[in-house]
Amino acid sequence: MKRFWSWAAFGLGVCYFFLPLVGMLEFSLKMRRGSYSLDAYASVLGDPQFQATFAYSTVMALLTIVFGVLIVVPTVYWVRLKLPRLRPVVEFITLLPLVIPPIVIVFGYIRLFNTSSWLPLTGSSSGTNLLLMLGYSVLSLPYMYRAVDTGLASIDLRTLTEAAQSLGAGWVTVLARVILPNVLVAVLSGAFLTFAIVIGEYVFAALLDRPAFGPYLVWAGGNKAYEPAALAVMTFALTWGCMALIQLVPRLFKHQRAQR
Amino acid sequence: MAFLDLQRLEKSFGANHVVKSFDLGIKQGEFVSLLGPSGCGKTTVLRMVAGFETPSAGAIVIDGQDVTDQRPNQRNIGMVFQAYALFPNMTVAENVAFGLKIKGLPKPEAEARVREMLGLIGLTDFGSRYPFQLSGGQQQRVALARALAPRPRVLLLDEPLSALDAKIRVSLRAEIREIQQKLGITTIFVTHDQEEALSMSDRVVVMNGGQAEQVGTPFEIYNQPCTKFVANFVGTLNTLQAVILDGAEGEVAIAGVPLRLPQAISGPRGADIAVALRPEAVHLSTAWQSEGDVTLAATVSEVQFMGSVIRLKAKVSGGVLALDTFNRADAPPPKLGAQIGLAFTPRDLIVLQK
Ligand SMILES: Nc1ncnc2c1ncn2[C@@H]1O[C@H](COP(=O)(O)OP(=O)(O)O)[C@@H](O)[C@H]1O
Ligand SMILES: [Mg+2]
Numbered sequence: 196m197k198r199f200w201s202w203a204a205f206g207l208g209v210c211y212f213f214l215p216l217v218g219m220l221e222f223s224l225k226m227r228r229g230s231y232s233l234d235a236y237a238s239v240l241g242d243p244q245f246q247a248t249f250a251y252s253t254v255m256a257l258l259t260i261v262f263g264v265l266i267v268v269p270t271v272y273w274v275r276l277k278l279p280r281l282r283p284v285v286e287f288i289t290l291l292p293l294v295i296p297p298i299v300i301v302f303g304y305i306r307l308f309n310t311s312s313w314l315p316l317t318g319s320s321s322g323t324n325l326l327l328m329l330g331y332s333v334l335s336l337p338y339m340y341r342a343v344d345t346g347l348a349s350i351d352l353r354t355l356t357e358a359a360q361s362l363g364a365g366w367v368t369v370l371a372r373v374i375l376p377n378v379l380v381a382v383l384s385g386a387f388l389t390f391a392i393v394i395g396e397y398v399f400a401a402l403l404d405r406p407a408f409g410p411y412l413v414w415a416g417g418n419k420a421y422e423p424a425a426l427a428v429m430t431f432a433l434t435w436g437c438m439a440l441i442q443l444v445p446r447l448f449k450h451q452r453a454q455r
Numbered sequence: 456m457a458f459l460d461l462q463r464l465e466k467s468f469g470a471n472h473v474v475k476s477f478d479l480g481i482k483q484g485e486f487v488s489l490l491g492p493s494g495c496g497k498t499t500v501l502r503m504v505a506g507f508e509t510p511s512a513g514a515i516v517i518d519g520q521d522v523t524d525q526r527p528n529q530r531n532i533g534m535v536f537q538a539y540a541l542f543p544n545m546t547v548a549e550n551v552a553f554g555l556k557i558k559g560l561p562k563p564e565a566e567a568r569v570r571e572m573l574g575l576i577g578l579t580d581f582g583s584r585y586p587f588q589l590s591g592g593q594q595q596r597v598a599l600a601r602a603l604a605p606r607p608r609v610l611l612l613d614e615p616l617s618a619l620d621a622k623i624r625v626s627l628r629a630e631i632r633e634i635q636q637k638l639g640i641t642t643i644f645v646t647h648d649q650e651e652a653l654s655m656s657d658r659v660v661v662m663n664g665g666q667a668e669q670v671g672t673p674f675e676i677y678n679q680p681c682t683k684f685v686a687n688f689v690g691t692l693n694t695l696q697a698v699i700l701d702g703a704e705g706e707v708a709i710a711g712v713p714l715r716l717p718q719a720i721s722g723p724r725g726a727d728i729a730v731a732l733r734p735e736a737v738h739l740s741t742a743w744q745s746e747g748d749v750t751l752a753a754t755v756s757e758v759q760f761m762g763s764v765i766r767l768k769a770k771v772s773g774g775v776l777a778l779d780t781f782n783r784a785d786a787p788p789p790k791l792g793a794q795i796g797l798a799f800t801p802r803d804l805i806v807l808q809k
Contacts, residue, residue: 351538357507358540358598360527362554362605372553376544 223424252408256393346381458483464513488652491662533602548582554605736803737778740796
């Protein structure tokens with residue numbers, strides 16, 4: 196009897212979660228009257244607006260990932276190696292983006308970096324792009340930090356560093372040739388999370404008035420009928436794809452290593 | 456002039472004074488062990504030589520060049536760690552080549568050097584394996600090859616055998632010593648295992664509480680320990696209380712039996728001093744009593760039959776003596792509680808300073 200109720204609760208949860216998805220999927224296939232078709236998807240993919248914004252956000256995501264890795268890996272490494280007592284402080288700082296709403300952050304940015312400020316980043320589109328990328332880095336910081344921190348915890352940082360140093364390596368070589376390759380899997384899982392966050396982000400992009408994918412999603416939602424459903428399904432698949440890759444990559448790597 | 460000269464090294468971590476006035480000169484090609492209990496500062500001395508710790512005072516001179524302020528990657532010193540510390544993402548060959556690449560050695564030369572090193576450690580066919588595919592002993596040999604590949608001026612080893620099985624530990628001891636002699640590389644070896652230190656080294660430094668308590672050849676360290684600590688740490692030791700009868704003549708009494716020490720001692724008549732006796736210097740008086748031996752009456756308190764050797768402990772007045780005798784099929788070992796006589800030559804007594 197107990198089993199029955201737990202299964203019932205589970206079933207209810209599944210329905211609650213999946214029924215809207217199924218409904219949305221079904222709706223997205225109904226663009227052509229009377230039969231299921233992929234017309235909505237074709238229309239979305241053929242839309243130059245979609246192509247432009249998606250490309251823009253993808254490039255932004257990649258830049259954010261590169262910037263995040265360059266900032267986070269050396270920071271975590273240094274804190275673990277030299278300033279272990281500062282770890283709680285750094286951890287707290289990296290958690291702040293989860294607590295402070297993005298809208299607050301972006302208003303802060305606009306106040307600090309507007310055209311009449313000491314560093315008028317919003318005065319040019321490249322400056323605003325840079326600001327957006329920095330904002331994305333802040334948003335993804337908690338995830339990137341945690342992923343890299345876990346990765347570095349799994350290797351003997353100090354001894355590997357000292358071994359490399361005694362062989363003549365300087366700090367840059369140690370980081371690039373010894374530390375980074377050994378936490379690549381962790382860095383990649385941080386990267387996929389960052390990608391998923393940046394692709395769908397709305398608040399930063401809209402308020403900084405950048406042609407990103409998030410605002411396009413919202414615009415499409417207000418102006419089209421079937422396409423938004425198709426878009427939602429696609430972004431959903433993309434996010435899930437990223438999550439699947441996070442699960443998959445470590446296995447892939449181990450496999451490769453064992454085989455070589 | 457020593458090749459590697461440690462001059463009055465000091466190291467404090469906060470209020471913790473870990474290394475105290477440490478002096479040591481090492482000749483080129485010499486193998487020196489730092490031997491001492493855990494926490495006595497061996498690793499700290501080694502890490503100062505490697506450059507991972509900065510001495511609070513003192514200087515480190517290699518080949519006439521003061522390296523005290525040089526960074527670790529400028530010193531050209533090879534280091535082998537207890538935990539192997541191989542780079543997990545690189546193959547064995549890539550690990551060994553790491554230091555050569557950083558030095559900018561041309562590729563053909565580097566490849567030849569890697570092959571030479573793998574040959575030296577007997578792992579010629581293992582170049583394309585990854586560290587996780589090797590046993591502990593193999594990993595440590597690769598770590599040794601990696602440290603030696605850039606032809607360092609000095610090789611440092613920090614308890615490199617402690618993580619290995621007993622059997623491999625013993626065979627790797629001989630292998631490390633052989634490679635060291637083949638290359639003639641100046642080496643400091645840190646260990647808390649006296650057997651390791653005695654069997655491998657040209658000289659042993661016994662450390663206690665951050666200080667070098669005695670420096671000498673393994674033979675000297677074992678046979679002429681100058682303090683109770685050294686004598687106790689290097690091998691099993693019997694310490695006995697002796698009363699001075701005539702210091703200038705070296706005459707003392709142990710358990711009421713008068714005897715003459717091999718050396719004169721200072722101290723007033725009637726004062727207590729500590730003397731030591733190796734287990735192998737004591738024997739059952741019935742066995743091989745010889746001219747000049749001293750015999751003490753004793754009661755057997757422990758018998759350990761270990762095959763070819765029997766280790767006995769026996770109470771004498773004012774102490775317990777341990778001794779080893781060989782097993783003989785026709786003479787069973789004494790029983791617990793048996794009254795025996797213990798004989799030794801006064802010449803074997805070691806006078807301890809403290
Ligand atoms: N980085 C450090 N910070 C503070 N204390 C240390 C540090 N390294 C070593 N010590 C202390 O120095 C003493 C000697 O340590 P160590 O040189 O590692 O001894 P050994 O290698 O002989 O076991 C120990 O009491 C240890 O706690
Ligand atoms: Mg140690």
